[in-house]
Amino acid sequence: MSARPSPFALASFALLASAALFPVLTPNPYYLGVMALAFVGALSALGLNLVAGYAGQLNLAHAGFVAIGAYTVGILTVDHGVPFWIAFALAGVVSAAAGAAVGLVSLRLRGDTFAIFTLCVGFILYLGIEKWDGLTRGVVGLMDIPAPPGIGPVSFATDRGQYYLALGVLAVGVWLMRRITASLVGRSFLAIRNGEALAQALGLNPMRTKLTAFVISTFYAGIAGALYAGQVRFLGPDIARETRTFDALIFAVVGGMGTLLGPVVGAVGMSWAIQALQGLQDYRMVVFGPLLVLCIMFFPAGIVGALEARFARRRAALAEKRLAEAAPVPGAAPRGSHA
Amino acid sequence: MLEVRGLTKRFGGLVAMRGVDAAFPPGKISAVIGPNGAGKTTFFNLVSGTYAPTAGRVLLGGRDVTGLRADAMARLGVARTFQATALFDGASVRDNLIIGHRLRTRATLWDALVGSRRLAAEERACRDKAEAVLDLVGLSRIGHRLAGGITQEERKRVAFALALATEPRILLADEPAGGVNPGETAGLAELMRRIVASGVTLCLIEHKMDMVMRLADHVVVLDHGERIAAGTPAEIRADPRVIESYLGVDAAGMPP
Numbered sequence: 001m002s003a004r005p006s007p008f009a010l011a012s013f014a015l016l017a018s019a020a021l022f023p024v025l026t027p028n029p030y031y032l033g034v035m036a037l038a039f040v041g042a043l044s045a046l047g048l049n050l051v052a053g054y055a056g057q058l059n060l061a062h063a064g065f066v067a068i069g070a071y072t073v074g075i076l077t078v079d080h081g082v083p084f085w086i087a088f089a090l091a092g093v094v095s096a097a098a099g100a101a102v103g104l105v106s107l108r109l110r111g112d113t114f115a116i117f118t119l120c121v122g123f124i125l126y127l128g129i130e131k132w133d134g135l136t137r138g139v140v141g142l143m144d145i146p147a148p149p150g151i152g153p154v155s156f157a158t159d160r161g162q163y164y165l166a167l168g169v170l171a172v173g174v175w176l177m178r179r180i181t182a183s184l185v186g187r188s189f190l191a192i193r194n195g196e197a198l199a200q201a202l203g204l205n206p207m208r209t210k211l212t213a214f215v216i217s218t219f220y221a222g223i224a225g226a227l228y229a230g231q232v233r234f235l236g237p238d239i240a241r242e243t244r245t246f247d248a249l250i251f252a253v254v255g256g257m258g259t260l261l262g263p264v265v266g267a268v269g270m271s272w273a274i275q276a277l278q279g280l281q282d283y284r285m286v287v288f289g290p291l292l293v294l295c296i297m298f299f300p301a302g303i304v305g306a307l308e309a310r311f312a313r314r315r316a317a318l319a320e321k322r323l324a325e326a327a328p329v330p331g332a333a334p335r336g337s338h339a
Numbered sequence: 340m341l342e343v344r345g346l347t348k349r350f351g352g353l354v355a356m357r358g359v360d361a362a363f364p365p366g367k368i369s370a371v372i373g374p375n376g377a378g379k380t381t382f383f384n385l386v387s388g389t390y391a392p393t394a395g396r397v398l399l400g401g402r403d404v405t406g407l408r409a410d411a412m413a414r415l416g417v418a419r420t421f422q423a424t425a426l427f428d429g430a431s432v433r434d435n436l437i438i439g440h441r442l443r444t445r446a447t448l449w450d451a452l453v454g455s456r457r458l459a460a461e462e463r464a465c466r467d468k469a470e471a472v473l474d475l476v477g478l479s480r481i482g483h484r485l486a487g488g489i490t491q492e493e494r495k496r497v498a499f500a501l502a503l504a505t506e507p508r509i510l511l512a513d514e515p516a517g518g519v520n521p522g523e524t525a526g527l528a529e530l531m532r533r534i535v536a537s538g539v540t541l542c543l544i545e546h547k548m549d550m551v552m553r554l555a556d557h558v559v560v561l562d563h564g565e566r567i568a569a570g571t572p573a574e575i576r577a578d579p580r581v582i583e584s585y586l587g588v589d590a591a592g593m594p595p
Contacts, residue, residue, distance in 0.1 A: 179454060185450075200409040205408075216448070
C-alpha cells in the first residue's frame with residue numbers, strides 16, 4: 001500500500017471542497033436549489049448503481065422505493081406528528097424492508113426478466129400510492145411537510161441549509177458506499193455481475209449476495225426520498241413513476257455504472273445540462289437526446305468509468321515497467337495491449 | 340474421495356444422464372471423456388451441485404452430498420473451472436483472484452460499514468492467497484496486468500488459480516486446455532501435475548486424447564449420458580466399445 005492518496009481520494013476531496021464552496025461563490029438560491037436536488041438524485045443513483053452497476057441486477061422499481069422513503073417521512077410527520085429526524089431514519093428502514101420483500105421474490109428471476117418484473121413492481125407501487133387515498137391522499141398529494149428542523153446551531157430552514165444538508169448526507173452516503181464496494185462484500189457483488197455460475201462455484205450464495213445489494217440499494221433510495229420530502233415539502237404519486245427510475249439510471253450510466261463517483265458526477269452534470277437547455281423549452285429534448293447518445297457512444301463506461309480505465313491501464317503499464325527494470329526477462333517486453 | 344452412484348438427470352422427457360457410477364481416487368488425475376453431447380459437462384454440473392440429480396447419489400468422503408447447491412459444495416472443497424472464465428477485464432489479474440478466497444472468510448456487511456479489524460485481516464488473507472495461487476499457477480509475473488489483456492493460455496491458468504483459491508480437495512476442470520496450442524497444452528499438463536502434487540484430487544473433461552492418455556490415472560468414458568467404460572488409459576484404449584463409439588479404429592492402432 002502506498003502512502004500517496006489514491007486518485008479516488010483526491011477526486012472526492014476536490015469535489016467535496018468545491019461543493020462546500022459553491023454557496024459562497026453563488027448565493028443565488030435558485031442555483032442552490034438545483035444543486036440540492038441534484039444531490040438527492042445522486043444519492044438515489046448511488047443506490048441504484050450498487051444493485052445495477054456492481055451486482056448487475058437492473059432494478060427498474062427504484063423510484064418506487066424512493067417514493068416509499070419520501071411518503072414515510074410525509075405521512076409520519078404530517079398525519080402522525082412524528083418528529084422529522086425519526087421519520088427520516090425510518091424512511092430508510094421502511095424502504096429497505098420493502099426492498100427485502102420485493103427482492104426475495106424478484107431476485108429469483110435473472111437478467112431481462114428481472115428488469116421487466118421490477119418495472120411492473122414499480123408500476124404497482126406507483127398505483128398503490130395513487131389509489132390509496134386514505135394513506136397517501138392519492139393524486140391530491142401530501143402537502144405542508146415540515147422542513148428538517150435544525151440540529152443544535154445548524155439550521156436547515158434556508159436554501160443554504162438545505163444545500164448543506166443534502167451535501168452532507170450525500171458525502172456520508174459516498175463514504176459508506178466506498179467502504180462497501182472496496183470490501184470483500186463489494187467484490188462478491190462484482191463477482192455475481194461477472195457471472196453467477198462462476199461466483200457460485202467459488203462458494204458465493206447468489207441469492208444472499210444479490211439480496212444484500214438490493215436491500216442496501218433500497219435503503220439509499222429511502223434516504224434519498226426522505227431528503228426529497230424535506231426539501232420539496234410536497235409529494236405526489238408521480239415520484240414513483242418509471243421515468244424517475246430512468247432519470248437515476250441515466251445519472252449512473254452517464255457518470256459510469258459500477259464506479260463509485262459515477263452516479264454523483266452524472267447527477268450533478270445532467271442536472272446542469274438540463275438547466276442549461278431549459279431556454280430551448282420544448283425543443284430541449286431534441287438536443288438532449290442526441291447528446292445522451294453521443295455520450296454513450298464515446299463513453300460507454302461513463303465519464304468516471306473512462307477515467308478509471310485510463311488509470312488502471314497506466315497502473316498496469318507502470319507495474320510492467322518496474323518489473324522489467326527489476327528483473328529483465330528475455331521476451332517479456334510490455335505488450336501492445338497496454339498502449 | 341468423490342463418488343457417484345446411479346447418477347441420473349432428466350430434463351423433461353430428455354434423459355441427459357442415466358445411472359452413471361464413478362469414483363475419483365484421491366490424489367490422482369481422473370478424466371471424463373466422450374464425444375460431443377455425451378453429457379460430460381452435465382456430469383460436472385451434477386457433481387458440483389449446479390443441477391440436482393433426478394436420481395442417484397453423490398458421496399464426498401463417504402458423506403451423502405446429493406442435492407447440495409454449488410456454493411455449499413465449494414465450501415465442502417469441491418471446486419470447478421469452466422470452459423470460459425468470466426473475469427472482470429478492467430481489473431488486474433491479482434485483483435480478480437481475491438474473491439476466490441471469500442468463501443473461507445466470515446466478514447459481513449457490518450464489518451465493511453464499520454471497517455472492522457476482522458475484515459482487514461481477512462482481506463489480507465485473501466490477498467496472500469491470491470499471491471500464493473498466482474505463484475502456484477506460474478503467473479506471478481503478470482499479476483499486475485489487466486485481465487482483459489492476457490492470453491487464452493494465461494486465462495486458463497487464472498481459472499485454475501481462482502478455483503485453487505477456494506482451497507479445494509477436489510478440482511473439476513472443464514476443458515482446461517481448450518483452445519490453446521500444443522506447446523501451451525504441455526505447460527498446462529505440467530501445471531495439473533503440480534496441482535495434484537500439492538494434494539488436490541483432479542478430475543478433468545478433455546478432448547485432447549493424447550494429453551488425457553498421458554496425464555490421467557483413471558478414465559471414465561461417457562456416451563449418450565451413459566458410462567460405457569472406466570479404467571486406466573491402457574484399458575480404455577483397448578476397450579472395443581470405446582473404440583467403436585469414440586476413439587475410432589485409427590486410435591486403437593496408436594502406440595501408447
